[in-house]
Amino acid sequence: MDQLGATVSLEAELDGKPVLELEAIYREHSAVVSKWVRRLWGPGGASGMVDAEDLLQEVFLVVQRRLGSFRAEAALTTWLYGITVLVVNARRKKERWRRFLWRRAEPELQLDHDAATPAAQENFERAEASRLVYSVLNDLSERDRTLLILFELEHLPGAEIAVILGMSEPNVWVALTRARVRFKKAFEHHYGDSDAAEGARHVDG
Amino acid sequence: MSTVDPLSPWAEGTEEDSPLDRRLSRLFAAVPRPTPLADHSRQRVALRLRTGASRGVGLMLVRLVAVGVVIGMAGAAAAQWAAVHWFGAQQELVIRRFRVVAAEPPLVPQPSLPKKPLEPVAVERPAVAPELAASAAFPAPAPSAPSSRLGLEAASLEAALSALKAGGKANASRALLALEQHLREFAGGALELEARVARVDALLVLGRRQEARRELSALPIENVGRKSELRLIRAELRADDDCRAALSDFQVLVDQSLPAAWAERALFGRGACLLKLGDKADAERDFARYLERFPAGRFAPQIRAQQPQ
Numbered sequence: 001m002d003q004l005g006a007t008v009s010l011e012a013e014l015d016g017k018p019v020l021e022l023e024a025i026y027r028e029h030s031a032v033v034s035k036w037v038r039r040l041w042g043p044g045g046a047s048g049m050v051d052a053e054d055l056l057q058e059v060f061l062v063v064q065r066r067l068g069s070f071r072a073e074a075a076l077t078t079w080l081y082g083i084t085v086l087v088v089n090a091r092r093k094k095e096r097w098r099r100f101l102w103r104r105a106e107p108e109l110q111l112d113h114d115a116a117t118p119a120a121q122e123n124f125e126r127a128e129a130s131r132l133v134y135s136v137l138n139d140l141s142e143r144d145r146t147l148l149i150l151f152e153l154e155h156l157p158g159a160e161i162a163v164i165l166g167m168s169e170p171n172v173w174v175a176l177t178r179a180r181v182r183f184k185k186a187f188e189h190h191y192g193d194s195d196a197a198e199g200a201r202h203v204d205g
Numbered sequence: 206m207s208t209v210d211p212l213s214p215w216a217e218g219t220e221e222d223s224p225l226d227r228r229l230s231r232l233f234a235a236v237p238r239p240t241p242l243a244d245h246s247r248q249r250v251a252l253r254l255r256t257g258a259s260r261g262v263g264l265m266l267v268r269l270v271a272v273g274v275v276i277g278m279a280g281a282a283a284a285q286w287a288a289v290h291w292f293g294a295q296q297e298l299v300i301r302r303f304r305v306v307a308a309e310p311p312l313v314p315q316p317s318l319p320k321k322p323l324e325p326v327a328v329e330r331p332a333v334a335p336e337l338a339a340s341a342a343f344p345a346p347a348p349s350a351p352s353s354r355l356g357l358e359a360a361s362l363e364a365a366l367s368a369l370k371a372g373g374k375a376n377a378s379r380a381l382l383a384l385e386q387h388l389r390e391f392a393g394g395a396l397e398l399e400a401r402v403a404r405v406d407a408l409l410v411l412g413r414r415q416e417a418r419r420e421l422s423a424l425p426i427e428n429v430g431r432k433s434e435l436r437l438i439r440a441e442l443r444a445d446d447d448c449r450a451a452l453s454d455f456q457v458l459v460d461q462s463l464p465a466a467w468a469e470r471a472l473f474g475r476g477a478c479l480l481k482l483g484d485k486a487d488a489e490r491d492f493a494r495y496l497e498r499f500p501a502g503r504f505a506p507q508i509r510a511q512q513p514q
Contacts, residue, residue, distance in 0.1 A: 026251055031241035038239035052242050057250045064254070129235035152214050152233050173209040180215075184225060 022064050029077065033059055033084055040088040040149060042134040043127070059087045074163050082164045085150075089142050136186045144179035151176055358391045362400055369407055377410035402429055409438070418442035433458065437467055440474055448478035469495070473504040 037055045062083050070079055133153075137145045143165075150156045150164065151172075158176075162169040213219070216234035218227060241247075365383035368376050384404045388397065401424055408417035421439040426432045440454030455478060458471035476491030492508045499505060 022254070023251075026254065030247045030250070034242035034247065035239045053246050053250050056242060056247070057253055060250070060254055126235050126237040129232045130237060133232055133236050151212070152216065153236055155214055155216075158211055170209070173211055176212055177209050180212075184229070187229065188225070 022060065022067060025063060025067075025076070025080075026060055029080055030056060030060070032077070033080055036081060036084045036154075037088060039153060040085060040146070041092070042138065043130045055088060055091060058091070059084050062087055078160055078163050081156075081160075082166075085146055085164060089146065092142065132187075132191065136183055136190055139186050139190070140179065140182055143175065144182055147172070147176050147179045148183060355395055358387075358394045358396050361387045361391065362396050362403070365400070366403055369403060369410075374411055377407045381407040381411065398424070398429060402431065402435065405435070405438070414442055414445070418445075433461060433463060433467065437471060437474075441470070444474060444478055444481075448481045452478045452482070465499075469499045469502050469504070472498070473502075473508075476508075 034052055034056050037052050037059065041052070041055065059080075063080065066083070070076070074082075137148060140148070146165065147161065150161045151158075156164070158169045158172045161167075162172045165172070167175065214233070215226065215230045218230040222230060242250075361383075365380050365387055368383060369380035381404065384400055384407060387400050388404070391397065391400070394400075401420060405417050405420050405424070408414075408420065418439070421435060421442065424435070426435045426439070429435060436454050437458055440451045440458065443451035443454065452475065455471050455475035458467070459475055463471065472491055472495045476488045476495065479485075479491060480488035489512075492512070495502065496505055496508060
């Protein structure tokens with residue numbers, strides 16, 4: 001994880017007390033937050049009614065509201081990640097309802113954020129891997145999905161995940177183990193051995 | 206809750222992994238890392254944060270407006286349907302009557318002063334050429350087909366008034382014919398009063414004063430929007446041979462607050478009728494008042510010319 005846990009110094013002085021400034025936080029962290037947003041939303045997330053810009057704005061609106069309550073007990077980036085998770089999950093929930101009410105099809109999965117990958121074949125394989133993984137993740141509960149994304153894709157340490165999700169670290173490992181089991185079941189249910197093998201072969205090259 | 210040792214990500218894989226684990230390991234390892242939003246996108250968001258603007262709010266507003274427009278259009282369509290099918294007659298009555306009453310032509314009939322010496326003489330021949338009642342307030346007949354008897358009546362009246370509006374005696378004749386046919390066809394119709402007022406206008410244009418006078422005398426002018434104007438015309442017409450009747454109208458008018466052109470005619474008409482009836486003192490008082498109020502009025506030269514030197 002590139003910037004998670006990094007020490008940040010974005011403070012202004014107000015009456016002798018350090019005050020975080022939204023603009024400085026945005027300047028410093030908006031790029032990485034936009035990556036988290038895309039990671040948490042998954043491929044195809046920028047299609048339809050939701051796009052990364054909207055989500056990024058929502059995240060920083062929450063940051064603006066909660067800035068006064070930020071305590072430096074956690075790294076700023078961890079705090080930001082927590083907010084990003086909340087915002088993305090809330091939006092996913094809303095979108096699920098919207099799709100239910102309006103019978104909208106699930107947005108077609110597309111790896112829009114990796115269009116710049118140089119080799120087309122590699123790009124396709126990575127896109128296929130992403131499609132397979134997220135199609136199964138999207139069938140899990142939000143908690144399992146988030147845990148697996150943070151650990152398996154973002155490679156965050158357990159302690160960091162614990163802070164972000166408000167759990168103890170041992171609980172993170174327990175929950176993660178269970179989430180993996182459910183993921184495997186769902187994967188086999190969706191694709192079976194042959195499809196999974198096919199998908200994996202693509203990825204193997 | 207049972208305790209579990211820290212795990213390592215699937216993508217790292219281990220020797221003990223099952224075939225499915227290995228497949229998943231390859232899959233997770235192949236999932237690409239997302240790229241950040243482009244600079245310009247993040248600048249757009251920064252701007253929205255700074256200004257407090259929200260694309261979501263904008264979209265919501267657009268949606269609300271669209272829903273409002275759709276509801277409004279549906280409501281208007283339903284109201285129109287209901288107006289035609291349920292309340293057609295009454296609805297159109299209100300609209301058409303408003304249009305007719307809105308026509309306020311300026312007055313033209315005007316009495317002339319008796320010749321010297323000042324004697325009680327008839328207020329003579331108001332050279333009547335009323336400008337037409339249906340000027341701007343009467344557009345050409347609507348192209349849409351009338352949907353009820355009242356619609357037909359209104360269309361018929363509008364056609365006649367259009368001819369009257371065109372001006373000239375020939376058009377007034379055509380208008381008069383059309384109005385008389387209209388009054389026969391729609392006898393007792395909702396717009397009868399308006400048609401009769403228009404007929405007076407047409408008769409005055411054609412110089413048929415006696416008929417105009419008869420029509421005006423029979424009209425309940427209190428119920429017409431142009432009542433002051435019609436009262437003045439009636440008074441001036443009556444002054445030809447019935448100054449007592451005319452005087453009561455002039456009296457009402459002089460006591461009212463009228464446009465200057467009408468007030469001038471009412472004051473002069475009352476003076477002329479008083480003179481004709483032998484009330485020379487009151488007549489002279491009216492003329493003096495006239496000269497005071499309208500020293501450059503249209504009747505001032507006549508009054509001055511006939512006053513004793």
